[in-house]
Amino acid sequence: MPNIRYANMCHWKSIPYRQIDNFRDFYYEDKTNSAYYSDWDTVLKYQSALGFDGIEIAPWDLADILPLFGSPENFAAFAKDRGVEVIGMFHGAHASQAVDHFDEVVKSGREAVDTIVKFGGEYMNTCPTNNYYGSGPLTRDDVQQCAKVMNEIGRYATDNGVKIGLHNEFFCAINLPNHREFIELTDPKLVHYCIDTAQVAIMGEDLLTFYNDYHDRISTFHLKDTASARQPDSVRYAQDPEIADDGTRWFWEPGLGELDLKGLYRLLKQHQFKGWMSVEYDGSPDMLASMALTRYHLDTELRPIYD
Amino acid sequence: MNLDAFAISLDLINRHYQEPNRNRYEGKYFWEELYPLISASGFRSIEIPYEPVWQFGGRSGVPMNRYCINTKYETAANYREVLSAGGIYRVAGVTFDPNLFMRNDNLGFYFGATGHFANEALAHAADLGAEYFAISPSPYYGRVAHYHPNLEAEAESFTERVTELLQGLAAKAEASGVRLVLRNEFWSLFRGERIFQLLDTLPDSVKLDVDTANLTIAGISLSDFIVAHSNRIGCVHLTDTSFEDTAETWRSPNPEFPDNRATQVFRDPGTGSIDLPQVISLLDGLGYQGPMTCSARQTRDPFRALLRIRALLNTLQN
Numbered sequence: 231m232p233n234i235r236y237a238n239m240c241h242w243k244s245i246p247y248r249q250i251d252n253f254r255d256f257y258y259e260d261k262t263n264s265a266y267y268s269d270w271d272t273v274l275k276y277q278s279a280l281g282f283d284g285i286e287i288a289p290w291d292l293a294d295i296l297p298l299f300g301s302p303e304n305f306a307a308f309a310k311d312r313g314v315e316v317i318g319m320f321h322g323a324h325a326s327q328a329v330d331h332f333d334e335v336v337k338s339g340r341e342a343v344d345t346i347v348k349f350g351g352e353y354m355n356t357c358p359t360n361n362y363y364g365s366g367p368l369t370r371d372d373v374q375q376c377a378k379v380m381n382e383i384g385r386y387a388t389d390n391g392v393k394i395g396l397h398n399e400f401f402c403a404i405n406l407p408n409h410r411e412f413i414e415l416t417d418p419k420l421v422h423y424c425i426d427t428a429q430v431a432i433m434g435e436d437l438l439t440f441y442n443d444y445h446d447r448i449s450t451f452h453l454k455d456t457a458s459a460r461q462p463d464s465v466r467y468a469q470d471p472e473i474a475d476d477g478t479r480w481f482w483e484p485g486l487g488e489l490d491l492k493g494l495y496r497l498l499k500q501h502q503f504k505g506w507m508s509v510e511y512d513g514s515p516d517m518l519a520s521m522a523l524t525r526y527h528l529d530t531e532l533r534p535i536y537d
Numbered sequence: 538m539n540l541d542a543f544a545i546s547l548d549l550i551n552r553h554y555q556e557p558n559r560n561r562y563e564g565k566y567f568w569e570e571l572y573p574l575i576s577a578s579g580f581r582s583i584e585i586p587y588e589p590v591w592q593f594g595g596r597s598g599v600p601m602n603r604y605c606i607n608t609k610y611e612t613a614a615n616y617r618e619v620l621s622a623g624g625i626y627r628v629a630g631v632t633f634d635p636n637l638f639m640r641n642d643n644l645g646f647y648f649g650a651t652g653h654f655a656n657e658a659l660a661h662a663a664d665l666g667a668e669y670f671a672i673s674p675s676p677y678y679g680r681v682a683h684y685h686p687n688l689e690a691e692a693e694s695f696t697e698r699v700t701e702l703l704q705g706l707a708a709k710a711e712a713s714g715v716r717l718v719l720r721n722e723f724w725s726l727f728r729g730e731r732i733f734q735l736l737d738t739l740p741d742s743v744k745l746d747v748d749t750a751n752l753t754i755a756g757i758s759l760s761d762f763i764v765a766h767s768n769r770i771g772c773v774h775l776t777d778t779s780f781e782d783t784a785e786t787w788r789s790p791n792p793e794f795p796d797n798r799a800t801q802v803f804r805d806p807g808t809g810s811i812d813l814p815q816v817i818s819l820l821d822g823l824g825y826q827g828p829m830t831c832s833a834r835q836t837r838d839p840f841r842a843l844l845r846i847r848a849l850l851n852t853l854q855n
Contacts, residue, residue, distance in 0.1 A: 242555045243553060243554055243555040243556075243559055244553050244554050244555065245554075245555055246554060246791055246793070246794035247794055247796070247799055248796070250799040251798075251799075252798050252799055253799075255799075256799040256800065256801075259800065259801050260801060260837045260838075262837040262838060263556070263557060264556055264801075264837050265799070267554075267555040267556050267557070268554070268555070268794075268799065269799070273555075290594070292640075293637075293640045294791070296683075297679070297680055297683045297790030297791060298790065298791060298796075361595060401595070469597070469608055470595040470596070470597045470598075470608060471595075472594075472595050472596070473563045473564055473595070473596050473597075473598050474564065475564065475565040475566060475598060475609070476564070476565075476566050477561065477564045477566050477567075513560060514560065515557060515558045515559075515560050515561065516557045516558070517555070518557075
């Protein structure tokens with residue numbers, strides 16, 4: 231068993247079919263590639279064929295997945311039949327800094343944990359609160375309140391066999407000035423950290439220094455590259471910066487950006503990281519191509535360093 | 538009939554389902570390049586599907602709700618200027634469907650969110666100078682049934698709440714000079730003739746949307762329906778299909794994607810089985826002069842669809 235197993239964070243847009251049994255007829259209707267991206271059977275086969283044995287569900291997909299499969303358990307079984315296990319689900323702890331929102335945000339977090347348990351997952355990577363725009367700058371009390379929420383959700387998650395991993399976006403209200411303060415305020419026994427390699431770099435953390443400093447808190451990774459490290463406040467604090475108006479991509483496949491991912495893998499080896507690494511392709515125009523490129527880069531550049 | 542006044546719905550752009558290059562549809566640059574291309578294909582007016590979902594994920598480059606327009610253009614007026622610069626001189630209508638909010642067993646949430654965003658969409662339609670606001674009165678039947686297994690037993694109270702919501706919208710639509718029309722999708726709780734359960738309780742100002750593919754899939758004779766209700770038609774959607782619902786797909790949670798057999802339910806206009814020229818001729822003969830909107834929902838290639846529709850319209854006499 232390798233030390234690192236690879237999953238995909240689910241950035242497929244809605245997949246409308248479970249399985250297409252009339253694939254050839256469907257293709258011939260308009261002779262386009264839609265048939266190749268329209269059912270979970272095919273998509274999961276792509277993952278499995280390329281060695282991504284896990285999938286991290288996106289919460290915004292639940293409204294489609296649950297009616298399509300009937301239950302989280304059914305989806306998990308369907309994926310497992312194709313060699314893919316559900317490792318967890320992303321979650322957003324919206325407005326966690328608001329004291330009067332405490333009960334609601336904790337309830338939402340607990341419900342997400344319950345859903346992950348039904349999927350058979352173990353990880354809930356969690357964005358700590360809203361975007362900076364509209365919420366920031368946060369006061370020290372706000373940051374403490376966010377940490378209080380995470381500890382509360384983390385306690386419930388831990389009791390249910392799920393690891394909550396803080397996942398900071400570069401545009402989150404928790405941002406460079408309070409990122410580390412926030413982490414320190416959370417209970418390391420209950421709250422872990424998911425390093426999104428590109429997001430923390432764009433936010434302004436040095437990826438290798440950050441991992442070195444917090445390696446014992448890291449539960450999992452979102453692995454992706456960027457060519458846009460250390461963006462200024464004017465970008466990070468702007469309204470809706472994730473999708474750039476001119477089509478600029480923040481995120482690239484490993485090896486197509488500028489991050490020192492080989493350095494990261496040397497540190498993974500040094501600290502003997504064991505666990506899942508979710509590759510993310512947000513911003514990619516072609517998920518299948520990105521998946522294949524990533525697999526090539528992993529096998530030729532990164533896994534030879536630490537596997 | 539004035540073919541030059543026909544609108545094209547922006548629903549020809551696939552915003553939600555996986556396909557290569559779909560991600561570009563979330564960027565402002567894509568849409569601003571699209572408008573001149575629409576104009577180049579001979580359309581001067583558009584229909585906008587109002588989609589609240591884009592305001593929740595920070596994806597405000599998709600110009601399909603008030604939040605997105607205000608984020609990128611500050612005002613609806615500024616957005617209309619951008620459209621005009623691209624050769625689009627009119628927003629013919631705005632559509633709204635409430636499927637996004639049928640996501641749990643809480644009907645209070647569903648009606649609260651639907652009411653809030655439908656009212657916002659209507660106000661946005663007025664700001665854009667739209668002629669009509671076309672609302673789908675129910676989510677997918679099968680999606681409601683998934684979260685509310687006792688749907689049939691609760692149908693009466695559900696209908697009462699829908700009616701109440703629509704009555705409020707009707708008053709606001711009349712006050713704002715926008716025509717409220719009820720969509721009539723094949724997957725609706727109020728499909729086919731059932732739409733009159735609602736329409737008959739609403740003011741005369743509320744009209745019917747004739748959607749050619751949806752009515753056909755629901756088993757309704759297009760010509761009979763149009764003739765019988767010609768004085769109540771407020772909007773026409775020219776849609777096409779070759780789909781025959783032989784397995785009660787309309788009752789399924791995702792009816793636009795039949796689970797027993799994959800197929801493209803909505804075909805590009807002119808490539809399905811519906812005789813659209815005959816429908817246009819019939820409406821013309823009845824003196825219909827209201828909005829006509831072409832829709833290539835589910836197209837596999839929006840740019841080919843634009844030209845396919847233009848090729849179809851070019852075969853007709855103006």
